[in-house]
Amino acid sequence: MLTKILIKRRFQAGKTREIITLLNDMRSQAIKQRGYVQGETLVQPDNPQNYLVISTWSNLEFWRNWKNSETRKTIDTMLEVYQEGPTEYEEYVQGTPFHEQM
Numbered sequence: 392m393l394t395k396i397l398i399k400r401r402f403q404a405g406k407t408r409e410i411i412t413l414l415n416d417m418r419s420q421a422i423k424q425r426g427y428v429q430g431e432t433l434v435q436p437d438n439p440q441n442y443l444v445i446s447t448w449s450n451l452e453f454w455r456n457w458k459n460s461e462t463r464k465t466i467d468t469m470l471e472v473y474q475e476g477p478t479e480y481e482e483y484v485q486g487t488p489f490h491e492q493m
Contacts, residue, residue, distance in 0.1 A: 393428070393485040394451045398444040398478060406473045413473075414444070417466045421446065424460075426453025440475070451484060 402410050414432055421427050430446040448454040457463055458480075467478070 392450055394448045394454050395483045395485075396444075396446045396448065396454055397481040397483070398446070399481075400442045400444075400470070400478050401475045402440050402442060402473050403475055404440055410442075410470070410473050413466055413470050414442075417463065417470075420462050420466065421457060424453065424457045426450060427457070451482060454482070 418430055418432075421430060426449040428447040428449060430444060433443040433445070435441040435443075446454070448457075471478070
């Protein structure tokens with residue numbers, strides 16, 4: 392079932408180049424993963440330290456495999472150096488329980 396992942400991070404000011412480089416590295420590795428569909432990175436215009444990455448996976452299992460991979464953990468650890476607070480993850484699957492009851 393198509394899965395959307397929302398990843399929220401708050402970064403330190405003045406580190407945009409380093410952050411963007413690492414986020415691009417993360418995406419270039421994600422693209423190689425089975426089940427990856429697409430991704431996008433959004434920045435809040437009034438709070439440019441707040442980033443939202445939305446990635447789409449063909450199913451939740453493929454996302455969780457990538458999330459737990461050593462490659463991703465390594466890049467994530469490098470990103471954490473520039474973060475103010477923990478990363479927040481939200482997982483969503485296409486459809487609703489209402490649709491399944493019909």
